[in-house]
Amino acid sequence: MEIDLPDVVTYLQDATDQEGMQRLFDQHQIKQFDLILSDMAPDTTSNANLDALKSIDLIERVMRIVDAYLMPAGQFVFKVFM
């Protein structure tokens, strides 16, 4: 399905690749976000403990971006996959 949103730009990037994330922000001169929204969830395995750890890792990645890039009074929402 294609949705025409003229003011929306999308990039694909592995959030666990910290250097890749930094490069993406630098290349596109992204300094701040007013909203950070994450619906990331790990690919599940048959091991619930491993899935929970992978989910926590993704949340920590998002929190790093929030700490570094969320503007004052900005908002963030993320999914906690359990």
Ligand SMILES: C[S@@+](CC[C@H](N)C(=O)[O-])C[C@H]1O[C@@H](n2cnc3c(N)ncnc32)[C@H](O)[C@@H]1O
């Ligand atoms: C529940 S789906 C979200 C679907 C999305 N909201 C949509 O409507 O298409 C979880 C998403 O997390 C993404 N994801 C998982 N690990 C990721 C990572 N390390 N970096 C970026 N995205 C990741 C997956 O690619 C998947 O698209």
